[in-house]
Structure formats: structure tokens, C-alpha cells
Amino acid sequence: MRARVFVTLKRGILDVQGTAVKRALEGLGFTEVKDLRMGKVLEVELELQDAARARSRLEEMCQKLLANPVMEEFSVEIVDNGTRPTLPERARGD
Amino acid sequence: MRARVFVTLKRGILDVQGTAVKRALEGLGFTEVKDLRMGKVLEVELELQDAARARSRLEEMCQKLLANPVMEEFSVEIVDNGTRPTLPERARGD
Structure with a gap:
């Protein structure tokens, strides 16, 4: 059984890392980013x-x-039970 | 439009953090964890x-x-286009 666990800062907590990344993206011309928050994902x-x-x-x-x-x-998201993948189609970085 | 971006170490790269977490879980009695890899998720x-x-x-x-x-x-996963959430049901930590 494969699963994914997401751990993110609560909404009320300032996400310093996310704010810095958003600013860096803006500097590169990605001005369409309205909000960005960073968290951890565990693939288990x-x-x-x-x-x-x-x-x-x-x-x-x-x-x-x-x-x-x-x-x-x-x-927690259950990704598959060994038989049927339930993930949407994803583009992998090479 | 909401999306999630996952950034994870390539399969061939040793995931030191994931290995440490897996070991800590084993120490707490979670011996059913076969594999664990950690990555970043950006909610955009x-x-x-x-x-x-x-x-x-x-x-x-x-x-x-x-x-x-x-x-x-x-x-990259598109989560919703502002009208229809496509996420599976998730258990939130309080």
C-alpha cells in the first residue's frame, strides 16, 4: 500500500520559506503566483x-x-492499494 | 487555480532524512513502514x-x-480550477 502524508504549517503561521520562494518567482517573471506555501510530503x-x-x-x-x-x-492520502493507482496523470521532471 | 508541486529526490539518490524518519518510526513500533521518502510540496x-x-x-x-x-x-498536480475540488477526502490534523 502506497500513501502520501502532507505536513504543512497551519494557515495562521507565517510561512517564511514560501514567502521567499514566491518573491524569487516574481523576480523571474512568474507574477501569476498569488499565494505559495511550502510543506513536507512523505511518500510511504x-x-x-x-x-x-x-x-x-x-x-x-x-x-x-x-x-x-x-x-x-x-x-493522509492513500495512493494505491497495490492494484489500482488513483493518482492523476503527472508530469515528471525528466 | 490551485495546484500542488512535488519536489522529491530522484530514486537513485540516498534520502538521508527519509531513512532517519523511517528508523525513528520503527523505534516507536511502526514496523509496517517498508519504505519512506521525504520531499517538498508547494501549494500554489x-x-x-x-x-x-x-x-x-x-x-x-x-x-x-x-x-x-x-x-x-x-x-505538478492541478487541484482545482476554482469551481470543482478534485482532491480525495483527507483527514486534517485538527
């Missing part, structure tokens, strides 16, 4: 078959280790 | 209406600034 491969169980374990990992509950929020 | 809000145009601009941003083409790969 689990030895579990049940999606509900996987989600619950990943949420537990976030609470215990992966996210700082004061400043960060997290979300 | 663009002043663009056309999804194809947005994707193309975001890929350009990755090539010019966001990703290191030697070590990293990137992918």
Missing part, C-alpha cells in the same frame, strides 16, 4: 492491505512523530 | 484559468527555480 510504502487501517496508522505516526501539532497540520 | 494559488497553461507555467518554475535537476524530480 506500507506492509498493510487495508486502506482504512493504513490511514489510521499514518495519522497516528503524524500525531506521534511527523507533525508538530502546535504549528503544523497534516493530511 | 495561481491567477490563471486554464489548467494546461497553469501546468506548463509550474513546470517552467520547477525547471528554473524550484527543483535541482541533477538530484531532484518534480511533478
Whole structure:
């Protein structure tokens, strides 16, 4: 079972890194960027078959280790259960 | 238009941070984690209406600034065009 865990700063917390990247993009002419926030993504491969169980374990990992509950929020996405990929088509960097 | 950009180390590159997190999880009893890789996610809000145009601009941003083409790969996901959210249901950390 493959899953993705997103850990991002809560909305109220100033995202210094995201602000710096947005400014750098503007300097390169990418003025269409209205907002940009940076976070972490964890691509996880689990030895579990049940999606509900996987989600619950990943949420537990976030609470215990992966996210700082004061400043960060997290979300879990089950990517596939080994048989059926559910990701939208993606363009890979070469 | 909202989009997400993922920047991750290429498969051949050792992910030291991911390895450390995997080991820490094992220490906490999460032994079902077979593989774990860490990357960056950028949540971007663009002043663009056309999804194809947005994707193309975001890929350009990755090539010019966001990703290191030697070590990293990137992918772009259009999350919504302002009308219809296409994200799967997600569990938010409080």
C-alpha cells in the first residue's frame, strides 16, 4: 500500500520559506503566483492491505512523530492499494 | 487555480532524512513502514484559468527555480480550477 502524508504549517503561521520562494518567482517573471506555501510530503510504502487501517496508522505516526501539532497540520492520502493507482496523470521532471 | 508541486529526490539518490524518519518510526513500533521518502510540496494559488497553461507555467518554475535537476524530480498536480475540488477526502490534523 502506497500513501502520501502532507505536513504543512497551519494557515495562521507565517510561512517564511514560501514567502521567499514566491518573491524569487516574481523576480523571474512568474507574477501569476498569488499565494505559495511550502510543506513536507512523505511518500510511504506500507506492509498493510487495508486502506482504512493504513490511514489510521499514518495519522497516528503524524500525531506521534511527523507533525508538530502546535504549528503544523497534516493530511493522509492513500495512493494505491497495490492494484489500482488513483493518482492523476503527472508530469515528471525528466 | 490551485495546484500542488512535488519536489522529491530522484530514486537513485540516498534520502538521508527519509531513512532517519523511517528508523525513528520503527523505534516507536511502526514496523509496517517498508519504505519512506521525504520531499517538498508547494501549494500554489495561481491567477490563471486554464489548467494546461497553469501546468506548463509550474513546470517552467520547477525547471528554473524550484527543483535541482541533477538530484531532484518534480511533478505538478492541478487541484482545482476554482469551481470543482478534485482532491480525495483527507483527514486534517485538527
